[in-house]
Amino acid sequence: MSFDLNNLLRENIKNLVPYSSARDEFKGEASVYLDANENSYGSPLPEPYNRYPDPLQALVKEKLSKIKGVPPRNIFVGNGSDEAIDILFRAFCRPGTDNVIIVPPTYGMYEVSANINDVRLKRVKLTEDYQLDLEGIAEAIDPNTRLIFICSPNNPTGNSINREDIETVIANFDGIVVIDEAYINYSRQKTFIRELTEYANLVVIQTLSKAWGLAGLRVGMAFASEEIIEVFNKVKPPYNMNDASQRLASKALDNIEQVNHWIREAVTAREKVARELTAFPFVLKVYPSDANFILVKTTDAKEIYQHLVKSGIIVRDRSKIALCEGSLRITIGTPAENEQLIKALATFNNG
Template sequence: MFDINKILRTNIKNLTPYSSARDEFQGEASVFLDANENAFGSPLVQAYNRYPDPMQYQVKMRLSQIKGVPARNIFLGNGSDEAIDILFRSFCNPGVDNVIIVPPTYGMYEVSANINDVQIKRVLLTQDYQLNLEGIAEAIDENTKLIFICSPNNPTGNSINRDDIETLLANFSGIVVVDEAYINYSRQKTFIQELTEYANLVVLQTLSKAWGLAGLRVGMAFASEEIIEVMNKVKPPYNINEASQTLALQALDNIDQVNVWIKETLQQRDKLVLSLKHMDFVQDIYPSDANFILVKTTNAKSIYEYLVQHGIIVRDRSKVELCEGCLRITIGTPQENEELINTLQQFK
């Protein structure tokens, strides 16, 4: 059974978080003389002289309506990377604890572990890019605090078998983090709906991909109230700036536009796959539930360098385990995809 107190770091359990006056008072106020701000305004058209809402209440309430989950189960971070880092700092004792990742996968799990001096245990995915449950079970020990699963997975693009993830959730006494950065493009339903079933589940999502707000850096974590309380305790007091909160709120009122872009992206993905299949140097194109495809080629490095020379940037993943010879190609606009295809057709 999952018990947060058994995996929470003692110093975090005893931590008194930073508290501003705006955390402490209730109700409305018209005069703010508490935070040593410049009361006269900003040298901009819009005033940014006041600190932002430290708990992003309005954004969380709008997300609550969209996602169907209470605001108290939502954490907002400066990108999903902040949520990942906070999970390490909250639950993993440096030099003692370990986490499990399942390569090939998103690189920031390992980077964040290294920054926090936390041991990484690597259990490779199977040849068809699914979980090796037996290998994960063997890797777990009494100091294993987190398991990271990216689904749809980056860089492979496929969704991870849902039953396998639920097996981990039901049998692991630590936290299972399901990173759903690309869930808007997937046929698989989100794990947010399972929060009431699994106290040890953390779901990561982002406004950087389908929502088109990568420049604002707004990531989301969905979890039990007790896990969210820990994350809010550890985060910086004003981690999401006012501009990002304001613009995110505006964007969240444009779901119809986002859905149109998702549909077009999937159509363009299918079209790009068909075009690439006819090229001699393409050996395989793996099934994708994301806004990118993983393409196995005869010479990834040469193709990558050729595209760079023509001003087209893709991602060379050929040195990643189980992705040998592969390029990861993001789905662009129809014009960008056409330019890619036309350029590749000239490759020799």
């Protein structure tokens, strides 16, 4: 397929002159800053937060570049991965005209962003084993299809999508394919970041909220061609990531050994919890997972959920989602939390 970014960009985005902030116009170090109308006296906190943050998060990107193996120019850093998702809709989808494809069951923000931006949503359900319906996707594509979202490892099912199937979609679509890899650190599958040089229409989304343990900081990333990243930077707010998040994320990125240790611990615990769950008579199936959670099909998800709530344990009831009927999504906790879960489930009696 022939991919041309200009054919996808909305006309108003092509002609957009982005806001030029004080920190865009002067780059470097100075002794006196009187250009941004900041409070020159400081801030009422131990840390000096009176100055605007780096609008392009240079230090965070530099550290991400070393970890991910891609140049900073191919990285967008935003207020959670949800910001990257929203920008994709605003930059490439004409409200009331264009459409995007999602493959449910999947992450719910794709649908929310589509509705907010008045973009038609086409749903092509995954197969019974939670893989892509390639024929269905091909049939759903029309001249106004701009984006295809694929979450791998998938939320809420936990499995990775077959790599060859994803490559088939990317190679045969002249719009943008978005691979959401929020849980990639827990997966046996390699990241698609390595394929950016091969596919100009590929965007890979990741986050520091999961394996990196920084959900409270709201740090998400998008990896793509330099052309697409330039679009992201053009559309985003001038200071889209606050200074506290940048500083703390930068420090966290120096602790990769700690994070890798936690990942190994979580994967080992995931397999242990999965084995223990299969022993309960009310558990019909424990689905294979490449994430830090497990999807569990049960005889009565609602009753089991309420039973766990009474024990002070909160899981996610996914039983109302198509292809997840009767299922609970259970995050892998600490060894003590996992033990509490299993003990609580052992006292459940659904007669």
